[in-house]
Amino acid sequence: MKHYSGLDISVKETAICILDETGKICREVKAVSHPDDLIAVLKDPAWNFERIGLEAGPLSQWLYEGLAKAGLPVTCIETRHTKAFLKAQPNKTDRNDARGIAQMMRVNLYRPVHVKTLASQKRRALLTARKLLQEKAIAIENDIRGLLRNFGLKVGLVGAVKFEERIEELVEDRPGLGEIIQSLLAARKLLREEFTKLHKKVLDLVRDDAICRLLMTIPGVGPVVALAYTATIDIPERFTHSKAVGPVLGLTPKLNESGESKRVGRISCCGDDMMRSLLYEAAQVLLTLSKKWSWLKAWAMNIAKRRGRQKAIVALARRLAVIMHRMWCDGTEFYWTRENLPAAA
Structure with a gap:
């Protein structure tokens, strides 16, 4: 039995x-x-x-x-x-x-979930730790700005490199306040140093990974996005079609259909939050900061004219996920023009 x-x-x-x-x-x-x-x-x-x-x-x-x-x-x-x-x-x-x-x-009424390989789990742990350190450092910087604002001290626009120098300049004539801020600056410095170490590990992994280097031929896709994508997808063969990656990452609209009622809502936001956020950022970079023109950017610009910039970025993020999967399976670099573009893309 x-x-x-x-x-x-x-x-x-x-x-x-x-x-x-x-x-x-x-x-x-x-x-x-x-x-x-x-x-x-x-x-x-x-x-x-x-x-x-x-x-x-x-x-x-x-x-x-x-x-x-x-x-x-x-x-x-x-x-x-x-x-x-x-x-x-x-x-x-x-x-x-x-x-x-x-x-x-x-009764065989269940939906199986892919369990990632050990290598992908380690990569995911590295990316999660890196993101955590970055978020904590930014949180301390924002708290410092808020504390100083109570005393009429405005930090203004300043990058991460010159942040500490700017804060020390503001509290130079306030010894009591300076001692408090120095403790926060010391914690921030330690977080930034450890973040730099983990970011270097990410770069080293990407440098030795042929798939990540291949995915980085897409405009807007950097080392973090490429490494996160390979860790999330893990085994590309588990998707029968590249288009199936979009729904798994929560980048396709919800559909609520009952009788004569049919509503298409916002994206489902199911799946991996980190990967979805990174793809959204990559789409923003491609659409706004990428200088070199490509068929993909032209496609997104046309959507932006018809539907608005935000919807264009989400649509571009979904298409990036599909293209990255197809490139991974085929082993081909990104096509900048439509002349050499496969019919399925």
């Missing part, structure tokens, strides 16, 4: 429910959220597992890798789909959630 299992994962413990093919509960138990402890429960010879499901979350990649290496038929399932399925239950408990996930596995 075939068996199915659902895992409801939390930080400390994981609720496990095992069903047979008729839907009968064979076993319910809690185990420590560690691959070895879960394997000890699931590797029992009494079970003949067809599918094991766990919901995507902070621990899911680590647990998925451990269970998959043990030879278990584990699947990581989409969070929103799972939430909609479990919403029908009157009481939300870990036990009920594990039961619901096990039922999803049994």
Whole structure:
């Protein structure tokens, strides 16, 4: 007899429910959220597992890798789909959630999620840490500006390089205030130094990666965008068509259709927030700062004339994602003119 299992994962413990093919509960138990402890429960010879499901979350990649290496038929399932399925239950408990996930596995009503490779996870961690340091440094700079404004001291327009020099100039004649600001400047300096180290790691990775260098032939696409894209997509072959990348990154409009009513809304904003933001920034650079003319910029400019600049940038961000995927699959550089452009682009 075939068996199915659902895992409801939390930080400390994981609720496990095992069903047979008729839907009968064979076993319910809690185990420590560690691959070895879960394997000890699931590797029992009494079970003949067809599918094991766990919901995507902070621990899911680590647990998925451990269970998959043990030879278990584990699947990581989409969070929103799972939430909609479990919403029908009157009481939300870990036990009920594990039961619901096990039922999803049994009736084959689930949407699998791609679990990234270890290399892509490391790249993603690097980009996340880099962004975090950058945001904290900018937050301290803004706080310093706000504190000084209370004393009538205006920092004005100044770049990151000369920021510290400008602040010291403003508080030079205010010893009490200067001591306070110096502590913030010291914290900012440390954050900026560590940010520089991580940014150098990004540049080193991109320099040695042929795919990233290929993607950077597109105007507006720099090292951070290229590295983030390869880390997000991970395996390009998992998309049958390049156009499928747009919806996965949340860059296509929502559609709400019922009967005679059909509403097209804003973009769905599902998927990876960081990648979507980076593609939006790359589209802005291509549309406003890129000096060299290309068919892609001309296409975006025509949309801007008809629909407005903001919609043109979003449309360009989506098309950038599609083009980058096609270039990655084909191994071709960016075509600046339409003469050599493939018909599918």
